[in-house]
Amino acid sequence: MSDYMNADRFISIEGIARHYPKAGGGQTTIFDDLWFSMNRGEFSCIIGHSGCGKTTVLNILAGLELPDEGVAIVDGKAIEGPSLDRAVIFQSHALLPWRTVLGNVSFAVSSKWPDWSADKVRDQAMRFIEKVGLKGSELKRPSELSGGMKQRVGIARALSIEPKILLMDEPFSALDALTRGTLQDEVRRICLETGQTAFMITHDVDEAIYLADRIILMTNGPGAMVAEVVENPLPRNRGRIDLHKQPDYYALRNHLIDFLVTRSRSFKDEIPPGYEKRHPPVVRPTATTAPNAGLSAA
Amino acid sequence: MSSNLTLRASVLSFVIFVLFIAAWHIATRQIGSVATMDPEYAKLMGLTATTGKSAMPGPFDVAAKIWEHLKNPFYDRGPNDKGLGIQLAYSIGRVMLGYCLAVCVAIPTGFVIGMSPLMNKALNPFIQLLKPISPLAWMPLALYTIKDSAVSAIFVIFICSLWPMMINTAFGVSAVRKEWLNVARTLEVRPLRKAFTVILPAAAPTILTGMRISIGIAWLVIVAAEMLVGGTGIGYFVWNEWNNLSIVNVIISILVIGLVGMLLDQALARVARLVTYPD
Numbered sequence: 195m196s197d198y199m200n201a202d203r204f205i206s207i208e209g210i211a212r213h214y215p216k217a218g219g220g221q222t223t224i225f226d227d228l229w230f231s232m233n234r235g236e237f238s239c240i241i242g243h244s245g246c247g248k249t250t251v252l253n254i255l256a257g258l259e260l261p262d263e264g265v266a267i268v269d270g271k272a273i274e275g276p277s278l279d280r281a282v283i284f285q286s287h288a289l290l291p292w293r294t295v296l297g298n299v300s301f302a303v304s305s306k307w308p309d310w311s312a313d314k315v316r317d318q319a320m321r322f323i324e325k326v327g328l329k330g331s332e333l334k335r336p337s338e339l340s341g342g343m344k345q346r347v348g349i350a351r352a353l354s355i356e357p358k359i360l361l362m363d364e365p366f367s368a369l370d371a372l373t374r375g376t377l378q379d380e381v382r383r384i385c386l387e388t389g390q391t392a393f394m395i396t397h398d399v400d401e402a403i404y405l406a407d408r409i410i411l412m413t414n415g416p417g418a419m420v421a422e423v424v425e426n427p428l429p430r431n432r433g434r435i436d437l438h439k440q441p442d443y444y445a446l447r448n449h450l451i452d453f454l455v456t457r458s459r460s461f462k463d464e465i466p467p468g469y470e471k472r473h474p475p476v477v478r479p480t481a482t483t484a485p486n487a488g489l490s491a492a
Numbered sequence: 493m494s495s496n497l498t499l500r501a502s503v504l505s506f507v508i509f510v511l512f513i514a515a516w517h518i519a520t521r522q523i524g525s526v527a528t529m530d531p532e533y534a535k536l537m538g539l540t541a542t543t544g545k546s547a548m549p550g551p552f553d554v555a556a557k558i559w560e561h562l563k564n565p566f567y568d569r570g571p572n573d574k575g576l577g578i579q580l581a582y583s584i585g586r587v588m589l590g591y592c593l594a595v596c597v598a599i600p601t602g603f604v605i606g607m608s609p610l611m612n613k614a615l616n617p618f619i620q621l622l623k624p625i626s627p628l629a630w631m632p633l634a635l636y637t638i639k640d641s642a643v644s645a646i647f648v649i650f651i652c653s654l655w656p657m658m659i660n661t662a663f664g665v666s667a668v669r670k671e672w673l674n675v676a677r678t679l680e681v682r683p684l685r686k687a688f689t690v691i692l693p694a695a696a697p698t699i700l701t702g703m704r705i706s707i708g709i710a711w712l713v714i715v716a717a718e719m720l721v722g723g724t725g726i727g728y729f730v731w732n733e734w735n736n737l738s739i740v741n742v743i744i745s746i747l748v749i750g751l752v753g754m755l756l757d758q759a760l761a762r763v764a765r766l767v768t769y770p771d
Contacts, residue, residue: 256678276677288671292693292769301689305679337770355679 204234204391205255205359209264209472212250224250225418226263229472230410235389237382239402241450242412243458248395252363255393256282269358278306281357283365287348289336296332299323299351306355322354323347326380342373349377353384360385362394366401378404379434386430399450403443404434410474411453413461419471421461424449425478442480449479513551520550549740557740558747572732574724576744580752582724586642586717587710587756590649594706598654599699602661603687606695612662619655627652627713631720641721645714652713653706660702664695696767704760711753726752 211226224247232238240248253259254266257276266273268280281302289298299319304310310318323332326346336344345365352360362381366374382405385392396402402409409424427442437443469475549557565577605612627648634644668691676686718727726745733741 258674258677276680278678278680280678282674282678284671284674286671288669288675290672290675290690290693291771292696292767302679305681335770 203231204236204269205232205393206267207231207251207255207264208267210251210254210261210266211263212247212254212259213262222416224415225412227471228264228418228420230420230423230474232391232393232408234391236407237385237390237392237394237405238408238410239394239396239406240410240412241396241399241402241454242418243414243454246412246415246418246458248412249363252282252361252393252395255359256280256361258282278355279358281352281355281360283345283348283352283360283362285364285367287336287341287344289344289347289351291336294333294335295323295328295339295347295350296320298336298347299354302351303354319350319354322350325353325384326350340373341369342377345369345377346380349381349384353390358391360390360392362392364395364397367397374398374401375434381405399447399454400437402450403428403446404432404437409450411450411458413458417462419461420474421453421457422475422477425476427478427480445479445481449477516551520548547737547739549743553740554743558744561744571723574729576726576729576748579724579726579729580748583714583718583726584752586646586725587649587707587714590646591653591707591710593646594650594653594657594710595703597650598657598702598706599661602658602699602702603665603691605658605662606665607691612666619659623655623659627709628716628720631717635721641723645717645721645725648717649710649714653710656705656709657699657702660705661695661699664698664702665691667698668694693767693769697764697769700760700764700767704757704764707756707760708753711749711756715749 207228207230210228212224213221213226214224216222224245228251240251242248250259254261255268255273257273257280260274273280290301293301296316296319299322300315303315303318307315307318320329320332323329326349328343328346328350331339331343336347339347345368348365365381366377369377378401381392384390385405392405394405396405403426407426409426411421411424413419413421424446427446428437428440432440466475561576565575567573567575568578605615630648630651631644634647635641638644638647672690672694673686676690681690714725715727715730718725719731722728722731726749730742730745730749733745
C-alpha cells in the first residue's frame with residue numbers, strides 16, 4: 195500500500211465494488227475490485243460501454259452513492275458523502291427552473307460560503323457567469339436558454355464553488371456538435387488556466403482525446419474492469435481544430451476505437467499475462483509504437 | 493387569431509346569455525287559468541291561483557331584487573333579516589378560518605409524508621379511510637364534542653379541506669426530481685434550507701393544485717353546513733328564504749354562491765401561476 199501514499203495520487207479508487215440484487219435472487223456484480231488513481235491538476239476521462247458502471251464510479255466520487263466494498267480516497271480522506279470540494283456537472287444540467295441563471299449559481303456559492311454577504315455571493319456568481327460567456331443572460335430563467343447555454347450555467351455553478359475536483363457525467367452528450375465543440379474548448383481552457391483536477395465520463399473518443407490527460411478504459415459490464423489507463427501522447431497545447439494533424443492522433447484514436455469495438459468485450463476472456471487489477475497497465479500509444487505494443491510494455 | 497377567438501367566444505357567450513334570459517322570461521310570464529273563487533279564499537291561495545302568475549320569478553324580478561340587495565348589502569334587522577353582504581361575510585369568514593387552519597396542518601404533514609416513505613406507508617391507511625367521509629357526517633360528532641354550532645361549521649370546513657391539500661403536498665414533495673435533490677446533496681445544503689429552497693419551490697405547483705381543490709370543496713361544504721347549523725351565513729340564508737317561499741332570494745343566493753366560489757378559485761389560480769415554473 196506504500197505507493198498509495200504518493201503525494202501525486204490526489205484521487206485514489208481502491209478496490210471498489212458495486213452489486214445489484216438480481217431479479218431471481220443472487221446478485222449481479224457491475225464491477226468489483228476496481229483500482230485506479232488520478233493526479234492533482236490532471237484531466238481524466240473514463241470510457242466504456244453503457245452498463246459498465248461509469249456513472250456509478252462518478253457517483254461514488256461525488257459521494258452520492260457509496261461503494262459496496264472498497265474505498266475512494268480524495269486528498270488523503272475517504273469519501274463518506276457529498277462534499278463541496280467535489281462539484282458535479284450533470285448530464286441533464288439539473289438547473290433549478292424557478293431560479294434565474296444568477297440564482298442558480300448564487301445558490302451554489304451561498305451553499306459553499308454561508309456567511310458571505312449577498313453582494314459578495316453575487317460578485318462570485320457573476321465572475322463565473324462571465325467566465326462561461328453568459329454575461330447579460332444572468333436574469334434569464336433556464337427555460338429561456340438553449341441547451342448549450344443551460345449546460346454553461348451548469349459549468350458555472352460547478353466552478354463557482356472552486357472545487358478541488360470537477361466531476362462530469364457526459365456533460366455534452368445532449369448537445370449538438372457545434373455547441374459541444376465550443377463548450378469543450380471552454381472547459382479545457384478553464385481547467386488549464388486554473389489547474390483544475392477533472393474527471394469526466396464520455397462516449398466520445400475525440401472528446402476524450404482533446405480533453406483528457408489520461409483515459410481510463412473500462413471493459414463491458416457486468417464484471418467490468420479497468421483494462422488499462424491510456425496516457426495522452428498529444429502535446430498539452432493541442433487545439434480542437436488541428437487535433438487530427440497531430441502525429442500521434444491516429445495511433446491514439448485507433449487504440450481507443452479498437453478497445454471500444456473489440457477489446458472491451460473480449461478483454462475478460464483474454465486477460466494479458468501480468469495484468470493486475472490493482473495496477474492496471476499504463477499505455478501511451480504513439481505513431482512509433484505498433485497498435486497494441488503498449489500492452490506488452492506494461 | 494387568438495384575439496379573434498376571444499371576441500367570437502364573448503359574442504357567443506352573450507348570445508347564450510340573452511337566449512337563456514329570454515327563455516326564462518317567456519317561461520315564467522305565462523298566464524295560467526284563473527279560477528273564480530271567494531275573495532276570502534283567494535287571499536289564502538296566493539297569486540298563482542288568483543292571477544295565473546307563476547310563482548317562479550322572472551329574470552326582471554330577480555334583477556330588481558339584486559339591485560335592492562346591492563343598494564343595501566349590510567343591513568341587520570334582527571336574526572332572520574340580515575343583508576346579503578353580512579351573510580356572505582359570515583360564510584367567507586368561516587371558510588377562511590377553517591381553510592387556513594387546514595393549510596397550517598395539511599402542508600407540514602404532507603411534507604413529512606412526502607419526505608418519509610415510512611410515514612407515508614404508516615399514515616396512508618388513515619388518510620384513505622378519512623378522505624371519503626362526507627364532511628357533514630362529522631357534524632353531529634363536532635356538535636357533541638365542541639358544543640358550539642359556529643365552531644362546528646369551521647371544524648367541518650377544516651376537515652374537508654385537509655385531505656386534498658395533504659395528499660397533493662405529499663405527492664408533490666415525493667415527486668421532486670432526483671437531479672434537483674442531487675444538486676442539493678452535492679452542495680451540502682442543510683435539510684431545512686433544502687426544504688425551503690429546493691423541495692418547496694419544486695412542489696409548489698402541485699401544492700397549489702391541492703389548495704385549489706380544497707377551497708372549492710370548502711365552499712361547497714359551507715353552504716350545506718350552514719343549512720344545518722343555522723343562524724348566519726349564505727347557506728342559512730338560502731334555507732331561510734326557502735322557508736319564506738322567496739324563490740327570488742333563493743335564486744339570487746345560488747348566483748352569489750357561484751360567483752364567490754369562482755372568485756375564490758380564480759384567486760388561488762393566480763397564486764398558482766406565480767409559483768409555476770416552465771420546464
